[in-house]
Amino acid sequence: MGLLVKGNWQDKWYDTDKSDGEFKRESAQLRNWVTEDGSAGATGEAGFKAEKGRYHLYVSLACPWAHRTLIFRKLKGLEDYIDVSVVSPDMLDNGWTFDKNNHSTGDALFDKQFMHQIYTQNKADYSGRVTIPVLWDKQQNKIVSNESAEIIRMFNSAFNHLTGNELDFYPAHLQPQIDEINELVYNNINNGVYRTGFATTQKAYEEAFNDLFSALDKVESILLKQRYLVADTLTEADWRLFTTLIRFDSVYVGHFKCNLRTIESYPALSEYLRELYQVDGVKETVDFYHIKRHYYFSHTMINPTQVVPKGPNIDFSRQHKRG
Ligand SMILES: N[C@@H](CCC(=O)N[C@@H](CS)C(=O)NCC(=O)O)C(=O)O
Numbered sequence: 404m405g406l407l408v409k410g411n412w413q414d415k416w417y418d419t420d421k422s423d424g425e426f427k428r429e430s431a432q433l434r435n436w437v438t439e440d441g442s443a444g445a446t447g448e449a450g451f452k453a454e455k456g457r458y459h460l461y462v463s464l465a466c467p468w469a470h471r472t473l474i475f476r477k478l479k480g481l482e483d484y485i486d487v488s489v490v491s492p493d494m495l496d497n498g499w500t501f502d503k504n505n506h507s508t509g510d511a512l513f514d515k516q517f518m519h520q521i522y523t524q525n526k527a528d529y530s531g532r533v534t535i536p537v538l539w540d541k542q543q544n545k546i547v548s549n550e551s552a553e554i555i556r557m558f559n560s561a562f563n564h565l566t567g568n569e570l571d572f573y574p575a576h577l578q579p580q581i582d583e584i585n586e587l588v589y590n591n592i593n594n595g596v597y598r599t600g601f602a603t604t605q606k607a608y609e610e611a612f613n614d615l616f617s618a619l620d621k622v623e624s625i626l627l628k629q630r631y632l633v634a635d636t637l638t639e640a641d642w643r644l645f646t647t648l649i650r651f652d653s654v655y656v657g658h659f660k661c662n663l664r665t666i667e668s669y670p671a672l673s674e675y676l677r678e679l680y681q682v683d684g685v686k687e688t689v690d691f692y693h694i695k696r697h698y699y700f701s702h703t704m705i706n707p708t709q710v711v712p713k714g715p716n717i718d719f720s721r722q723h724k725r726g
Contacts, residue, residue: 404701405498405519410528412519414496416704417601424604425611426597429532431550433525437538437557439564444557451540451547453561458547459512460487460554461521461537463499464690465697467593467646468551469536474642475558477684480568485558486511490518490535492697498533506693512539522546552585555639572639580633584625584640588632591618593647600659600705608660616663619672626671630726637682645679648672649689652715654698658705667717677723686720 405414419426436444441452460476462469476485490499491507499518501510515521519533525546538547538554548554559572573581591614598611622644625632632640647655648666655661667673680686699711 404494405496406532407519407522407529409530410523410526412497412517419601419603419607422607424602424607426601426607428594428597431534431548432531433537433546433549434553435547436553437547437561439561445553447548450543453557453565454542455484455565456486457540457542458485459539459541460485461490461510461518461535461539462487463490463492463494463535463697464688464693465492466535467650468534470646470688471551471642472536472538472554472558473688474646474685475555475572475639477688478570478572478682479558479562480566481558481562484562484565485538488512492693492700494697494701495703499535506696512541552643555642559639572637572642574636574638577633577636577638581638581640584632585643587618587621588640588644588647591615592622593643596647596651596655596659596661599661600655600702612661612663615661619664619669623669623671626675631675641679645676645685648676649680649719650694652717653691653695657712658698658702667715674723674725677719677721678725680719681723689719 404416405412417426435447435451437451437453437458438444439453441450443449460472462473476482488501488511489508491502491505493500493505497517501507501516503509513524518535521537521539522529522533534549536551536554537549540547556573563569595611595615595618599608599615602608602611622632629635631637632644651661651666656665666676680689695711699706700709703709
């Protein structure tokens with residue numbers, strides 16, 4: 404686990420001493436947008452036109468942020484348009500790797516060994532964390548974006564004219580409500596489980612833990628009243644919550660000490676989670692081997708024995724009781 408400093412890999416974990424034991428996530432740095440005609444998006448440069456076969460997605464099947472992009476690739480019919488390389492679940496001294504002997508597909512573009520080499524291929528003197536997902540442009544040989552929240556918005560709309568897939572998970576008239584619920588879910592749930600699990604003081608842990616379970620109680624109360632987070636429409640807000648919920652009982656409850664309640668114990672959330680899991684194509688994006696192995700084996704500061712638990716045994720395929 405580490406980061407790049409002026410293009411050199413350094414094996415260092417997040418330094419929580421500077422922030423009283425709180426885990427602070429770094430913002431993604433590479434923020435261009437693929438658009439229908441190649442014009443500039445909300446941030447970054449122009450020149451990334453939506454084209455079949457031009458872009459490549461680097462993901463981990465363990466990672467909740469990368470998982471969003473895989474779900475959108477699937478639901479938006481982009482599998483023949485954007486190919487994928489999957490890293491190994493083990494993220495140790497060299498960070499993410501393409502070890503084909505350890506559950507990685509290998510790097511389909513350059514046959515590199517490590518994900519940090521993809522970042523330095525993009526910019527030789529890059530400084531920052533080496534995160535996935537990454538969307539790569541094969542034509543200009545550079546990274547388009549390493550921000551999943553923006554990659555899913557590109558997938559939601561930029562390729563529609565090519566695919567004919569008009570499903571819209573960020574419809575204009577619901578954007579203010581989606582943005583509002585995303586804010587709550589991102590800070591307290593998606594990133595909240597990391598804030599809880601990576602806290603290195605009791606105080607920082609308890610604050611994050613309290614925020615997490617208040618937010619889960621809040622979304623439970625919303626889902627007791629309505630089908631989805633934003634009224635009756637399935638939106639990106641639901642998919643963003645889904646990738647944390649599906650990992651929660653298997654990993655976050657134990658490994659990240661998020662153990663006030665399980666998702667299974669919430670009447671609405673447990674059924675809602677099944678409903679989303681059972682949407683066509685979604686279960687194929689969920690890989691519990693990668694998920695459990697990654698967290699329990701890679702975070703040696705939390706789990707030095709690297710023993711991966713066997714349970715729990717949850718049937719996400721059983722008939723859900725919603726709708
Ligand atoms: N803001 C990024 C965050 C991605 C992220 O943090 N990914 C994690 C894996 S779950 C990672 O690669 N971490 C490596 C590190 O922080 O060094 C996004 O949503 O795309």
